[in-house]
Amino acid sequence: MSPKRVDKAARKQEILAAAVRVFARKGFAASRIDDVAEEAGIAKGSVYLYFDSRDALLEAAFSQYTADADAIVAQALNSTDPPLERLALLVRGTIDVIAGAPDLARTLLDLWATDHMRPAYKAYREAVAELIAQIRPGLGLPHATVIVGAIEGVVLQWLVDPEVPIADLAGPVLEVVVEGLRERA
């Protein structure tokens, strides 16, 4: 009858955060429910009070990631700043978000192996294509793919090698990309 002390949603977040830490450390394939439970400081069975299955945990981690990423794209897309400004916003935003949540970013390695990112990247490319078309006619999806590639490729290298200074790379990405797209004489 007494109101339960634990906030279900909060506890679910705790477990998810623990799971993300574990996934970041060992990758999803090597992560055991036991590991997640231990990281969260609870019993194995308790994980199942909040998530239906091991896969559901990965799904949730993915959702969290893509929600963040989508927000960045939406923000840049909906801004009224000039195109180059918005491109910069997109690049910096994406890299900042990723660099700011390294554990979550690490799940990207598993996320890429699923179908989850396909629509996200597609939307990402299309948004960028729309942006750069305003910079110079003739720019479109191919160049958008290169830009998205530069961003994600830099992230990829950082995931592969933590010594890559991800936080410092938004600038160089923009330099190359902005110059690369500049109106030719």
Add this chain to the structure above:
Amino acid sequence: MSPKRVDKAARKQEILAAAVRVFARKGFAASRIDDVAEEAGIAKGSVYLYFDSRDALLEAAFSQYTADADAIVAQALNSTDPPLERLALLVRGTIDVIAGAPDLARTLLDLWATDHMRPAYKAYREAVAELIAQIRPGLGLPHATVIVGAIEGVVLQWLVDPEVPIADLAGPVLEVVVEGLRERA
């Protein structure tokens, strides 16, 4: 002395190729030794006559991949062409190799989650840094990271979404990158 029906090395290659096809289809985590054996048309136990373990198969797939990739880097690095030429060679070569072996490329998704690519990408970046330093002083590792990122990021998008026209993207990558690095007024 009469050679056995099959050549050991050739049989090993067949199995590895079969494994790569399976890995490409389902990812390494979901690939069973049984699947590989069936794909290779041999019995499960026979796989162990050629590979010590399931992981050894992945290792071998990785080695095959990195050997190809290293050759490209080495070739571009050792060429006597002018720097921009060599950069173009690097970009086109990498993309061509990857696009030409989609199954092998798909193992990249698993390869990235290991430590295997760390030294490869490091060497790659350094080679590119050396190249671009010859194009314009002031260009170095950060910009090299962006260039490698653009290449690998384009590949990544293709792995995530096969509709991305990887084969057509060497051009756009070069356009952006070459312009992006051009001497500023």
Add this chain to the structure above:
Amino acid sequence: MSPKRVDKAARKQEILAAAVRVFARKGFAASRIDDVAEEAGIAKGSVYLYFDSRDALLEAAFSQYTADADAIVAQALNSTDPPLERLALLVRGTIDVIAGAPDLARTLLDLWATDHMRPAYKAYREAVAELIAQIRPGLGLPHATVIVGAIEGVVLQWLVDPEVPIADLAGPVLEVVVEGLRERA
């Protein structure tokens, strides 16, 4: 001293009734404490305030069943009616009780798999044997087993297939059995 809102014993009965409904629906093996609690409209933990364990619930359901059944046998046994009359009473009584409590009857399927019915059936047979010995010398336990079998076998068929019209079968059972035991010329 003021009686609590609910009467302990009444609440226990409610839970038991809920349990019997659940057992009837899914069988004991597939019935979860959660199911029983939900059916009873209480929390899972509360079941344990009234029953020591899951098995205790089954025990209680069994006791309820056998109590009813025993009463029938005792009644027929203690009656002063002529033997054939009492036999009819037994047959009709048993079938009526069972047909009147289908959910409880369904627990028979689980009850049979335990040792609980052994003494009950033994007593049942012996009572019937005593009855029929008064009808005709030479009749005894074997024929009693057949009679009990006919009754329980009809019930069994109804449990297996609800379309079997259990309520209409006391008559046919008696016809066969009474004729079957009749004094031969």
Add this chain to the structure above:
Amino acid sequence: MSPKRVDKAARKQEILAAAVRVFARKGFAASRIDDVAEEAGIAKGSVYLYFDSRDALLEAAFSQYTADADAIVAQALNSTDPPLERLALLVRGTIDVIAGAPDLARTLLDLWATDHMRPAYKAYREAVAELIAQIRPGLGLPHATVIVGAIEGVVLQWLVDPEVPIADLAGPVLEVVVEGLRERA
């Protein structure tokens, strides 16, 4: 390359027989795959080389049981003997088969709780109804249900209490049933 020594089908039968023994001893619900494996003298995992799941094992046991039972019914049904003769055949056949395979019979307790016996008993009743209709007009499904009930009810009692002399009860069943169906003056 050498032909395997083990006969897959034979091994499957061994495991099934072991499973049936275990089921007979503890009932299906309480039977573990480990128990079956141990009874069969093999490793747990090996059970899965021959049966897809624990349930498949029960299915197989059921099939074996119903196949035997169906054969009896078919035999009695297809015989050209006079009706009473065929009824006797049915009763004796059923009881002999069951008494001859006590372990398998014990699975009846679990079988009844499934839907598997519904069509079998229905067919059984209809076959008997057809038979007895030839004995005396007016006899039909209700009396057939009683007869099948007597047979199965006798078996039930034996399953509940092994001291019930099942093998000796075909006679009494027939006596009661045959007399019970006799033409009335």
Add this chain to the structure above:
DNA sequence: GATGAATGAGGATTCATTCAT
């Protein structure tokens, strides 16, 4: 060499029971 049956450790999931609130 080749086979594929056998093994058994490993890990996901379930659920009866407990107990702090």
Add this chain to the structure above:
DNA sequence: CATGAATGAATCCTCATTCAT
């Protein structure tokens, strides 16, 4: 009394690896 979150033992099933033939 009632609750329902937490527990962790129990058990199914998978599959890499071994090895007798």
